[in-house]
Amino acid sequence: MPQRSEPLPSSSSIDDNVNADASDLTWRDTTGNNLDLDDPDLMVKCATTYIDRGWRVFPLHSITSAGKCTCHSPTCHQKGKHPLRPAGMQGATTRLRDVLDWWEDDPDANIGIATGTGLLVLAIYPERHGSLDALPINPIPLTGLVTIGSAGWHLYFTYPRNILMSSVQDALGPGIDLHADGSYVVAPPSIHPSGQRFGWNSYIAPRSLPPKILTILEPKQGWMRRDYRTVLNLMQQHGYPLTPTEIAHGLHRDYSATLKLLRRMVNDQHIYQVKRGLYTPRQPDNNQ
Numbered sequence: 001m002p003q004r005s006e007p008l009p010s011s012s013s014i015d016d017n018v019n020a021d022a023s024d025l026t027w028r029d030t031t032g033n034n035l036d037l038d039d040p041d042l043m044v045k046c047a048t049t050y051i052d053r054g055w056r057v058f059p060l061h062s063i064t065s066a067g068k069c070t071c072h073s074p075t076c077h078q079k080g081k082h083p084l085r086p087a088g089m090q091g092a093t094t095r096l097r098d099v100l101d102w103w104e105d106d107p108d109a110n111i112g113i114a115t116g117t118g119l120l121v122l123a124i125y126p127e128r129h130g131s132l133d134a135l136p137i138n139p140i141p142l143t144g145l146v147t148i149g150s151a152g153w154h155l156y157f158t159y160p161r162n163i164l165m166s167s168v169q170d171a172l173g174p175g176i177d178l179h180a181d182g183s184y185v186v187a188p189p190s191i192h193p194s195g196q197r198f199g200w201n202s203y204i205a206p207r208s209l210p211p212k213i214l215t216i217l218e219p220k221q222g223w224m225r226r227d228y229r230t231v232l233n234l235m236q237q238h239g240y241p242l243t244p245t246e247i248a249h250g251l252h253r254d255y256s257a258t259l260k261l262l263r264r265m266v267n268d269q270h271i272y273q274v275k276r277g278l279y280t281p282r283q284p285d286n287n288q
C-alpha cells in the first residue's frame with residue numbers, strides 16, 4: 001500500500017495536533033490532496049481514498065443544514081452516525097463499484113469505516129473525562145488523528161490481523177473507547193451534529209499500535225484467532241461436543257481462561273452449548 005510521499009510534520013510531538021481546534025484542521029484527504037469542501041463529490045472521493053487503503057466503508061446518515069439527522073426521526077439519538085442502508089456495517093466493503101453506487105444515491109452521506117481485522121481506533125471523549133494525556137503511552141506516536149468537531153479525537157492504529165480485538169467502551173479508562181472488531185467510526189469529512197466536519201489533523205498513515213497498549217488490551221480483550229481455530233480443530237478431532245475440561249486439557253490452558261475463551265467464542269457465534277457444559281461448533285447452515 002503506498003505511503004504518502006509528503007514528509008511528516010517536523011514536530012515530533014503530537015501536541016501541535018491535539019491542541020488544534022477544528023478551524024485549524026488541514027482539509028486534505030489521506031493522499032495529501034487538498035479538499036474542496038464545496039465539491040459535490042467530496043464524500044465519494046474521500047470514501048474512495050479509504051478503500052484504496054484497504055479500509056471497509058459504508059454510508060451513514062448525515063446532518064442537515066438545520067442540524068437534524070437525515071433519518072428525520074425526532075427521537076434519533078445517533079445523529080449522523082447510524083447506517084443509511086439496511087445492511088449497515090455488515091455491508092461495509094472495499095468494492096469500488098458499491099461505494100460509487102452508494103454515494104451516487106446519497107452524495108452527502110457520512111462515511112463509516114468498519115474497524116477490526118487490523119485497524120483499530122481509540123476514541124477519546126472529553127465530555128466523558130477522556131483525554132489524550134490519560135493514554136498509557138507517552139509520547140503518543142504520530143499516527144492518523146481525527147478531530148471530531150469539538151467533541152474529541154480518533155486515533156487510528158494498525159495491529160496484527162490474527163488478533164481478535166473486541167470493541168470496548170472505556171477500554172483504556174473513562175472516555176477512551178476502543179473500536180476494533182464489530183464496530184465502526186465516523187470518518188472525515190463527515191458532518192458532526194455540531195455542524196462541524198470530522199477532519200484529519202495533518203493526515204499520517206496509521207502506525208502500529210504501541211506494544212504497551214496491546215499488552216494492556218490483549219489479556220482483557222484480545223484472543224488470538226488461532227485459539228479459535230485450535231478449539232474448533234480439537235472438536236473436529238475428538239468428535240464434538242466437548243467439555244471445558246477436555247478443551248482446557250487440549251489447549252494446555254487453565255480452566256478459567258478456557259471458560260473465558262469459550263464464552264467469547266459463543267458470543268462470536270463460533271460455538272454453542274448443546275447442553276450445560278458441552279460445547280459444539282456452530283455450523284454456518286445451522287440457525288440453532
Ligand SMILES: [Zn+2]
Binds near residue numbers: 072076078079
Ligand atoms: Zn438519525
